Structure formats: structure tokens, C-alpha cells
Amino acid sequence: MTTVLVTGVGSVLGSFVAGILATQPNMRVVGVGRVAPEQTPANVEVRVCDMSGEALLTMMRSSRVDAVVHLDISGEEAALPYEIPGRGNVYRAIEVLGACHAAGVQRIVIRSSTLVYGARPDAPAFLPETAPLAISAPAGLLQDYIEIERLAADFKARHPDIRITMVRCAPVAGNGVRSPVVQFFSRRPAPVLAGFDPRVQVLHIHDAAVALALATLNDRVDGAFNIAAHPPLLLSQAILLSGGQPLPLPALVFQAASLLAPGRSLVGALPFPLEYLQYACVGDIRRAACELHWEPQRRPDETLRELAAVQT
Amino acid sequence: MSDAPETNTPGQPVAIDGSNVERIQETASAVESEERTPVVDAVPAAAEAAAPAEAAESQPEEAPPAPEEEIGVAYAGERASPSVETLRTETATAVQELEVEIRNQTAGSAETRNLAADLLRLIRENLERLRPPALDSVVTALRQNVFNSDYLDPDFWRGIAMVLQYQVNELTALIQRRLRGEFAVDAYGMDSELIELVRPVASFLYRSWWRVTSEGLDGVPAEGPALLLANHSGVLPWDSAMIATAVLEDHPSQRLVRSLHDLWMTSVPGLAPALAAFGQAPALPENAARLLSDGQLVCAFPEGVQGAGKLFWNRYRLTGFDAREYIRVALRAGAPIIPVAVIGAEEIYPVLIDVRPLAQLLNLPYFPLTPLFPWFGLLGITPLPSKWSIIFDTPIDPSAYGPAAADDPVTLAQINDLVQRRIQSLLDERTAARRSIFFG
Numbered sequence: 122m123t124t125v126l127v128t129g130v131g132s133v134l135g136s137f138v139a140g141i142l143a144t145q146p147n148m149r150v151v152g153v154g155r156v157a158p159e160q161t162p163a164n165v166e167v168r169v170c171d172m173s174g175e176a177l178l179t180m181m182r183s184s185r186v187d188a189v190v191h192l193d194i195s196g197e198e199a200a201l202p203y204e205i206p207g208r209g210n211v212y213r214a215i216e217v218l219g220a221c222h223a224a225g226v227q228r229i230v231i232r233s234s235t236l237v238y239g240a241r242p243d244a245p246a247f248l249p250e251t252a253p254l255a256i257s258a259p260a261g262l263l264q265d266y267i268e269i270e271r272l273a274a275d276f277k278a279r280h281p282d283i284r285i286t287m288v289r290c291a292p293v294a295g296n297g298v299r300s301p302v303v304q305f306f307s308r309r310p311a312p313v314l315a316g317f318d319p320r321v322q323v324l325h326i327h328d329a330a331v332a333l334a335l336a337t338l339n340d341r342v343d344g345a346f347n348i349a350a351h352p353p354l355l356l357s358q359a360i361l362l363s364g365g366q367p368l369p370l371p372a373l374v375f376q377a378a379s380l381l382a383p384g385r386s387l388v389g390a391l392p393f394p395l396e397y398l399q400y401a402c403v404g405d406i407r408r409a410a411c412e413l414h415w416e417p418q419r420r421p422d423e424t425l426r427e428l429a430a431v432q433t
Numbered sequence: 434m435s436d437a438p439e440t441n442t443p444g445q446p447v448a449i450d451g452s453n454v455e456r457i458q459e460t461a462s463a464v465e466s467e468e469r470t471p472v473v474d475a476v477p478a479a480a481e482a483a484a485p486a487e488a489a490e491s492q493p494e495e496a497p498p499a500p501e502e503e504i505g506v507a508y509a510g511e512r513a514s515p516s517v518e519t520l521r522t523e524t525a526t527a528v529q530e531l532e533v534e535i536r537n538q539t540a541g542s543a544e545t546r547n548l549a550a551d552l553l554r555l556i557r558e559n560l561e562r563l564r565p566p567a568l569d570s571v572v573t574a575l576r577q578n579v580f581n582s583d584y585l586d587p588d589f590w591r592g593i594a595m596v597l598q599y600q601v602n603e604l605t606a607l608i609q610r611r612l613r614g615e616f617a618v619d620a621y622g623m624d625s626e627l628i629e630l631v632r633p634v635a636s637f638l639y640r641s642w643w644r645v646t647s648e649g650l651d652g653v654p655a656e657g658p659a660l661l662l663a664n665h666s667g668v669l670p671w672d673s674a675m676i677a678t679a680v681l682e683d684h685p686s687q688r689l690v691r692s693l694h695d696l697w698m699t700s701v702p703g704l705a706p707a708l709a710a711f712g713q714a715p716a717l718p719e720n721a722a723r724l725l726s727d728g729q730l731v732c733a734f735p736e737g738v739q740g741a742g743k744l745f746w747n748r749y750r751l752t753g754f755d756a757r758e759y760i761r762v763a764l765r766a767g768a769p770i771i772p773v774a775v776i777g778a779e780e781i782y783p784v785l786i787d788v789r790p791l792a793q794l795l796n797l798p799y800f801p802l803t804p805l806f807p808w809f810g811l812l813g814i815t816p817l818p819s820k821w822s823i824i825f826d827t828p829i830d831p832s833a834y835g836p837a838a839a840d841d842p843v844t845l846a847q848i849n850d851l852v853q854r855r856i857q858s859l860l861d862e863r864t865a866a867r868r869s870i871f872f873g
Contacts, residue, residue, distance in 0.1 A: 249719075354618070355618055
């Protein structure tokens, strides 16, 4: 009997992953979150707590948890709104990692993002998991992911016996979920950088849930995996398919806007730094196909069209 | 209008008939043309000579080339002769009758009929706007060629309108579809639809502009991975476009060459998405490896920026040829390596000076001054029509080097050397045998 703890079970992705894991034989799934899910998946024990390290440790010890899937990332879904940095995602990741170590958990899966590599002109068309990560990003969800990646790498260096897997998901959409990047796609108008049309990746929430479950169930893999739909779309295409309208602006306008009204940009806040409108940041998903036996089931254009149909 | 003499350059006769504006415009177009033919007595000859020669440049029909001094004289002194005026009226009337006839017909769709009639009205209105000497040549040409045949048949015009209508519908449907985001690009951003759209242009450049002769295409495999390594020249990546066109036009497989472009182009607005749409990828060994593992035909230019921006007097001398990383990925993928020599591309933009400070200011790798650029602005980007030949050398078989070769720096350097020597000797041989840059 294996016991898996899924954090962030109040989010749609969290409840999906917990639901998939609960269908496996010899599997006990405990879902923990700051809010309860709208629909509790079958055979999942849901507990609502404040996600403090102490509460998690108590729970892990009393339930004899073997593996932890950390999906409690706020800012990705409406159920978990973004909170102030400092007591948010990074802090929670520290608590989870600390509790895992104290409780002797040997297997940790953490949700991350394919955007952590940063958008650079000299990056290969498909970034392998071994590519260096971006040094920093403006405060926000992306910066949180980069810091969590660093924390996890550091944790792994100090505890080589604990298997820790980073599942780097492309911006997720589907089933009413719209990650900030996908929300940007459906904006009318969506400001883009004139003269550039980088490739972008998206991911259907079902595919994301399957990948996270597969990563948890696999008892050999380690390291990081890029998870995204294939093939990538052009930025303009993604915007048009999501029901948005691209508005090409020269770089000068973006710079002026951020100077004149920092934070509350005139062109609307972007969910990522400006470089992402200029250069592609596309993850190579071949490792996931090879080692996790995961293949995306939904095409990216289908995912975005479905989303646009729900919107109207 | 005539009270604005300051618009005239000194030394030119000032016209007094109030047509200064047209005259200045025509003078401007005449200055660009190099032909100097007397206007008044040789108009048909000039028109005839101009028509085939300028077909490629789509010279406007209304303005046959004429030297600046004579055109002023012609305007100040000459009025259209009565016979030409009558001819103009007759022609215009005939065209108008045809227009009315087509509008009143009931056969076919109203859309097509209106388009045909509008086309004829456009011709008539242009005819009425014409002034000598253009009028002379146009009316003469019309009388000689047009009115003896069935160009006055309404069905002919309806047919033309139908073809046009079809083209317009196709194009608007395409644009509408693309504006809804309904188009497919491959994983690298290649857009097959756009490639099909520009293919006639590439084909024209290949066949007519540079009259490319390609050799050794049978060495290029019809399927599976292969790596082309070519000399780089010509400031803009026309050489890679022509290598791709050679394979597309003259190789039985018609496969698309995926070229690797210099990294700096990734940061140029407009250029980066266009290159991606045409199937190119930034020149990184990782991209080459990925494309080869997908079984693609990849073309790399190991000289990179140093090759593309070399000065005219250094032409056809390979500089900084380092393909070792690309040879490594080709050996790993088991892809044959094919040296390619491109002759003719060095002359399309003869780079006289490379203004480094300006290039640094603009964040470009080079800022070339050629005989045409930047003096003629965008026109200066027109590449010169040199005669090209592209030679695909015999492929180098990767299996001859054994499995460990990819990790052996000495073997990689040897293969690099071999490819460089082969390309260089092809370049030397062919440039020596060539009698003229423009005629081969």
C-alpha cells in the first residue's frame, strides 16, 4: 500500500491528479489544500489545512506518506489566487520540502513551468531539461517557479537519497482553467511585439494531470520533465485561436509604458517579461515521451478553440 | 502650379503649359532609366525596345524612358497631333461601348460582369489621362495589336474577369482564414502555405534572375537526414534561398532544405518570423541535431557572419570555416555530409566598405556599403543579376569514420578540413573558368 499526499487539492489540476492516482490499485491518496475542491474525487481523503510546515509534518507522519505531489501553486487558477510574494508559493515550497525531509518521504513531485528557461535569442528551438534556467524574472508567478526550481536543486544536492522530480508544465488551459499566459492570449487586444512571432506552448489540463500522475507512479525517474502539447503554435496564432486579437506594438511603446506607469502598465500587465514576446521558450518533450511514456492527447489548437468556445 | 518655378532644377527649360507636375514626375522616372532615346521621332521603337527588356522590372507603360532635356522641349512645344487625338477618342469610345455591352449582358454572374466592366473603365480612364508621347505609343500599339483580334469580344473580358475574380476570392479567403488563426505551422514555425505563395518568386529568381545551374543534385538523398555545408556570401541569405530552390525545383524528391541562419537575424524585427516561416532555424548545433534526427535535409553555412559580410576583394576565399560541431551532429545522426559551392552570390551585393561603428550602433554584425546600398535606399537591396551555379559535391559517408568519430576532435577537424578544401577548390576552379560575372 502506497500513500500519496497531493497538495493543492482545491485546484482543478490538484483534484484531477488526486483522482487519477486514486484509481490505481494499492494506492491511498490524501488530498490537502487551503480550500476544499468543488467536487471531491472518488477515494480521495480531502483535508483542509493552512499548509504550514507543522500541520503538513503531522499529517505526513500520521498517514505514513510515501510520496508527495506538490501542486499548491497560487496564481495558476482562479481557485487559488495569487498572493503577496514572501508568504506565497516559495515559502510554501520550503515548508513542504522541509516537512518531507523530516517525515522521511522518499519521493517528491513538484509542478513547475516550461517558461523557467527564459526567452533568449540564442536558445535552441527545443530546450532540453538540462538547459540553464533564467537567472531571474520580475516578481510574480514566473519568478516563484524559478526560485522553487533553485530550492529543489539545492534540496536535492543536500539530500541525494530523496527522488525529486520537477514537472515543468506549459501554460495550462481547459475545464474552465486558464493560466495567466492563456488569459493573456484571449485578451482583446493582446499587445505583442511588432515584427516578432515566437512559438509558444500550451497544455490541456487533462494532459498535465496525466503527466503528473505518471511522474508520481514511476519509481525510477528523477530530474525534470518538460510537459507540453505538440507542436508549438505561433504566438499570433495562439491569440487568434483563443479569441483574442493581437495588437503589434514596437518595443519602444512597451518600454515607455513601463516607465510611465510601472506595474500598472499602459498596455496591460504581461504575465511574463517582454522577451517572451520576442523569442521562443519551447521545451523539448521527448524525455517525457521516452521515460514517462507520456504523450500529449490534445492538440494545442483544439485546446485553445475549446476555450474560446466556452468564453463566447 | 506654373507659378512655382523653384521646383525646377536650374538648367532645365521651364514649361509654360501648366503641366509642370506631370513633367517633373516623368523626369524623375526618366532619370532612373539608363536608356537615352530621342522622343519625338522614335517613340514606337523606344516602346518596343523597352517592353521586353523591362518586363522583369514592371516599368509603367505610361512613361517610356526619355532623357530629361528633350522631354521638357517636347512638352513646351508639342501638342498631341489631331490624328492621335481622334484615335484616342475612337479607342475610348470602343472600350466604352464594350463596357456598356458587358454591363447589360445577363449571362454569367453579376460579380464577374461588373469586374470585367470595371476593368474596361479603368483602361478607358487611363487612356484619357495619357499625354504625349506615351499616348502615341499606347494608341499605336492598341490599334495595331488589339483591334484586329477578338479583344473586343465581351466573352474575352468576362473570361479574364472570371480568372481575376477567382484569384481575388482565393486570396481573400486565405487572408480571412489566417486572420482567424486557422493555419498550420510545423514544430519550428515553418508555414507551408506561405512557402507555396512565394515559390513562384523564388522560381523566377532561380530561373530568370540568377539563371542558376545546379550540378550534382543526384548525390542529395531523396529521403533521410543529410547535411549540406556551403560557402556563405551575399549579405542577405539569398544563397540559402537558392540552394533550397535548387532542390525544390530540380531534385526529384522536391524536399525542402532546412537552412540554418546566422543567429543575429533572430533579433531583427520582421526577419525572424519570416525566416522561421520559410523553414529556417537559428544556426545552433542543437537545432541541426534535432532537424537531422527528424530526418530533414539541413543546410549550414560554417563561415557564418564572416562569410556573409566579406568584402568584395575577399570574395570566394573561405574565412573562418568551422563546421566541426555540425559535422559532429551529422556523424551522430548517420547523415551524409555534402559540400556545396555557390558561385555568383558574392557579386549580388559587392561590399566595398563595412562600416563597423554604424553596425555596432544598429546592433548588426556588419553594415555594408555597396555600389547601390544605402545610396538608393530600399532599391539598393535589389541584388545584382549575376550568373550563378550551385555545385553539390559527392557526399561524405559518415559510416566510413566509425562510431567513435563524433567524439574525436582530430577526426572532426580532418573532416572539416576536407570539406573546406573541396569547396575551396570548386570555387577556384569555377571562378577561373567563368568568363563573365553576369553571363557565366
